[in-house]
Amino acid sequence: MTITENKTTNVIGTRLLRREDPPLLTGEAKFTDDLNIPGALHLAVLRSPYAHAKIKSINVSAALKIAGVIAVYTGKDLQTTWAAPLPCAWPVTKDMKNPAHYPLAIDKVNYVGDGVAAVLATNETASRDALDAIDVDYEPLQAVVDLEDALSDKNIIHNDLGTNKSYTWPLLVEDTPGCVEEAFKKAKYKVKERYVQQRLIPMAMEPRAIAAVPQPFGGDITLYSATQIPHILKVMTALTLGIPEHQVRVIAPSVGGGFGSKLNVYAEELLCMALARKHNTPVRWVEERSENAQATIQGRGQIQHIELAADENGKITAIRVRIIGDMGAYLQLVTPGVPLLGAFLYGGVYDIPKAYDFSCTSVFTNLTPTDAYRGAGRPEATFAIESAIEALAREMKIDSFELRKRNYIKKEQYPYTAFSGLVYDSGDHLTAAEKAAKLTDLAGVRKQQKKQNVPGATKLLGVGMTSYFEMCGLAPSRVLASLNYSAGGWETATVRVLPTNKVQVITGSSPHGQGHETSWSMIAAEKLGVAPEDVDVLHSDTAISALGLDTYGSRSLPVGGVAIAMACDRVIEKAKTIAAHQLECAAEDLQFVGGTFSVKGSPDRALPLAAIAFGAFTAHNLPEGCEPNLEAQVSYDPPNFSWPFGTHMCVVEVDAETGAVEILKYIAVDDCGIQINPLIVEGQVHGGVVQGIAQALFEEAVYDGDGNLKTSTLAEYLVPAACDVPPITTAHTTTPSPTNQLGVKGIGEAGTIGAAPTVINAIIDALSGLGVKSMAMPASPQTVWKTIQAARGGKK
């Protein structure tokens, strides 16, 4: 027995380097644009320069004369091509308004970037030149840009709907009718705050890219797309184009980031497929960076009103939340559902009674559609409660950490049934927060702050914190049903031990930069007692992984990874019956350790998995009724969400003369349960924290009053670069999830959720001596300076 006995039983928890990195770092990874597809035509999309306008006429004759241009299509030309409009899979209420949305606008454009015409050419330059040669006669209409304006219905965007309001979704939880109102009447302390979650552009490093390739004979078509959701895309493109689903194969090659922006079914995917079929030739498209800023979904875009009622000790007794959600011009795949993903989290990590009154009204604007962006609804919710609790502490004139301690759900209360009926499976907020405070040297910083923040000081020190809960591992299908989502939340996994004891894992999740292949291989290696490098992970091709629900909502480990572990269990179970048969013992007398089955108490009677795998392949000596081969498939529907939590703290120094904010240190203490690979966990936290800092300090999709995007290049849209990122200290506590066998919770979104309120709270803390009580995002130097000026009453 010379195989991997005991070699790899402790794979989980090790800092294995990411197997994804060598091809990425050497440039050998193949992204969609790297695919060499002979004869492919290039698609270019003419986009509306107006946020709101009627299309009076389109003249394409000059464009057609350009050498290399094969065809130009308008929305009218393609009107009969579509079996259905672009899909929205989340009709959150029965009466939700959803305007018909086609890949090209037909007689009216509704945002700057709305597709107006499609050019096919033999080369990219000709396709781009043709865009300049198309003559469109627009009749501009009043653009609706502001959310509160939109709500007034003064100017209606979609006339057939008669209103700009898409839906109102309430969540009223009252122990006794009227108890929210009563709690506010009785409250010793109350705060009422308004926050604006600015629109953000996800800005994945790889913009979107597509190639649709008709297959020889029979009408099959393969769609390559830089997408997070090949499986959902397959179903949706089949329905939208009216193609039998089995004729569509979707492949996501290497995908360079998504952050939710590639969790969608886009016009260009349908255009490429439709035109590839029409011309019976491959059609490809690569998004330009500025196009990405306008024609790919944006994130956030909410106005939040939050009220807290508290008793004399600061114990929160009721919460009232009113949200206006910015849907943009149309509803994309899950646009209306984003605020709902946050709806349950406005109570944060606190012990809130059944006195919770939430309502979200979502409106259309003449802006790029919004949709899920890293954290989707949950960062917004966390920002609101974690900012409001600071406001409450100021109102009570007590330390905000002390106020949090009075309200934390206590460790011994877990599993905790929340006001909403959701069960929070595990948590220990105080331990994580105290760890963060220690790493921050909170006491020391407070001491230094007293010394430094004296009247007239230029450099003001501030410290901010956030204790968050995340609701992820999307999602139990029955909960999705209760929210009216059109699909389930399960995931599939197939585990196959090949005759030579190499392992194939096939998953329905679809990674796009996270390092999942590494993590998943570690799970299978740990389970089966093989080396991680002997585990191949196959994914993101619907011909290989037929069923799946893809990657978003921190689900790929707590749902996808758990499915892999379960499939491994089933493989082991089958292998055990074969081992028992060949060792002539009862299955229950066998133990499986380090990749070898042995009879308990007689370790020399043993069979390694390798021998069983080969035996299952030859099928020469299998127990009666046992099928050949060693493989198992699992569809796993999680019984609950997973609930990562933690506390983030940061220390900032604000230059009161210029408004510049410098983050001196950032501490993230996250609890995502058992960490499969701490290296990958830290990477996810780093990236997430930077994205949260970006919302707090740098990024905003700025529109003028006519709906023109003023930040459509990376010179204006300020994605922080490496040298703009502060030192980040990551640490963790470990509270395993009791709802899955791995004890894992997911970590993809946590950093983003914690960081924005942490930074903003720190800035307000630094400026509190000047009377500053709120800070808009992004807290640019100018915004900070103006806020200081306003607090000083205009006095310099």
Added chain:
Amino acid sequence: MIPAAFDYKRASSAAEAISLVSQYGSDAKFLAGGHSLLPLMKLRLAQPAMLIDIGRVKDLSYIKDAGKHIAIGALTRHMDVETSKVLHEHAPLLSHAAGHVGDAQVRHRGTIGGSIAHADPASDLPATTLALGATYVVQGPKGQREIAAANFYKGFLESDLAADEMLVEIRVPKMQGAGWGFQKFNRRAQDWAIVGVAAWRRKNEAGVALVNMGSTPILATSVADALAKGASVGDAAALASNEADPQSDLNASTEYRKHLASVLVRRALEDASK
């Protein structure tokens, strides 16, 4: 990100470049490091029919001690300006400023001549050379002429360079031990300055120039004059915007820019006075 079609010629000497540009006239553009022109072309904001690549004209990349001044070839990369020992000794303000241009990749490609010829008021080196009282040497079909930096900048992205002329050398007077300060205020390290200040001071003599405070780099003569008359740094800095006419943009209103200018001029002068 796909530029309009253009033709391309590579020049191996300044003379060849000038002969090419004379031939193609205003349809032609010089391509040096490409860090200003190529993004404009990719956005189709610039559509020159002819690019004359001067990036390989080797005899224009040098930094020489020429007695009273340092002579810098127009094609000298920012990284070479940043790390030059000659400049560290005789014009440390310029080498320091060059180290703040863009990011490391930009500094390895971009050239001092390209930056100055582009005449972007938001760039660091036009204002820095202006503060230092530099002279630019330009070459045209009829030979060379010298232009004082103070007379070079005519408007937004407009300079005294004729269409058939090329910037070949930048002459920076030696600073002779003057104190100096450089302030670049931006939101990300790689960005153009929202406001920038290059300043030097030797007893009552001073030079102060502002980045991104108008349609050209601005020489803050009121500040220098006040210092010459014995004003305090704080009082002089309050005059920072006298010659300026700053725009409002996403990062800063006119008012905020003026406020920043006086804070940053004060800080730069404080550094220069150390």
